[in-house]
Amino acid sequence: VETEDLVDAAREAGIEPVELFVAGENVEPEVLAVVSTLGHAPRVVGLFRRADLPTGRRNVTVALWRVGDPGNVGTLLRTTDAFGAALSLSEGCADPLGPRALRASAGAVFRVPLVPWEETEGRRVALVAHGGVPMGEVSRADVALPLTLVLGSERDGLPESLVTQCHLAVSIPLSGDAESLNVAAAGAIALYELSRGAS
Numbered sequence: 311v312e313t314e315d316l317v318d319a320a321r322e323a324g325i326e327p328v329e330l331f332v333a334g335e336n337v338e339p340e341v342l343a344v345v346s347t348l349g350h351a352p353r354v355v356g357l358f359r360r361a362d363l364p365t366g367r368r369n370v371t372v373a374l375w376r377v378g379d380p381g382n383v384g385t386l387l388r389t390t391d392a393f394g395a396a397l398s399l400s401e402g403c404a405d406p407l408g409p410r411a412l413r414a415s416a417g418a419v420f421r422v423p424l425v426p427w428e429e430t431e432g433r434r435v436a437l438v439a440h441g442g443v444p445m446g447e448v449s450r451a452d453v454a455l456p457l458t459l460v461l462g463s464e465r466d467g468l469p470e471s472l473v474t475q476c477h478l479a480v481s482i483p484l485s486g487d488a489e490s491l492n493v494a495a496a497g498a499i500a501l502y503e504l505s506r507g508a509s
């Protein structure tokens with residue numbers, strides 16, 4: 311984990327690094343420059359164990375189907391954190407612990423439980439770009455907790471076989487010629503709507 315901010319986020323979440331490298335203190339700055347994925351070498355690099363990351367359940371889980379862009383996975387980690395939700399990733403999703411996802415998560419990776427795909431709970435609601443129930447018309451009963459919101463890949467969306475396994479398919483109405491929303495934007499809107507209570 312690169313940069314002081316991310317290492318601090320981990321510590322604030324009660325997760326201590328196995329090792330901490332601080333330029334000029336216990337490591338030469340040039341060494342951090344070699345291992346860094348950033349344009350400018352960080353002053354601090356922390357080494358963490360995957361096994362120390364949060365586990366557990368939340369009332370709402372956002373499940374991503376083959377979302378391959380690490381920026382989207384990281385952004386959705388940050389968004390699920392903001393709404394008290396958990397995240398689940400299918401096979402084929404970007405690594406949430408890769409450098410781009412970590413940066414986009416802004417430390418949320420240390421707070422959001424990652425739920426195995428086959429262990430997601432409650433009703434499954436598919437978010438589909440076209441043909442679902444308009445989000446404003448979804449009733450409270452349809453989104454009773456616990457709930458899993460399922461979102462699809464950037465290019466192909468959700469396979470029909472997965473949509474039919476869901477309790478409900480919901481679409482966020484778009485105006486004009488817009489084809490679809492970015493998956494992270496769709497997830498944020500859905501979580502916000504859920505947080506204010508469906509109609």
Ligand SMILES: C[S@@+](CC[C@H](N)C(=O)[O-])C[C@H]1O[C@@H](n2cnc3c(N)ncnc32)[C@H](O)[C@@H]1O
Pocket residue numbers: 437438439440460461462463464465466467468480481482483484489490491492493494496
């Ligand atoms: C970029 S979209 C995929 C577009 C793909 N061509 C399709 O038709 O599904 C990625 C994901 O974001 C979500 N999404 C995008 N626009 C949406 C909308 N208007 N309503 C609900 N979900 C949406 C869906 O989960 C979708 O699978």
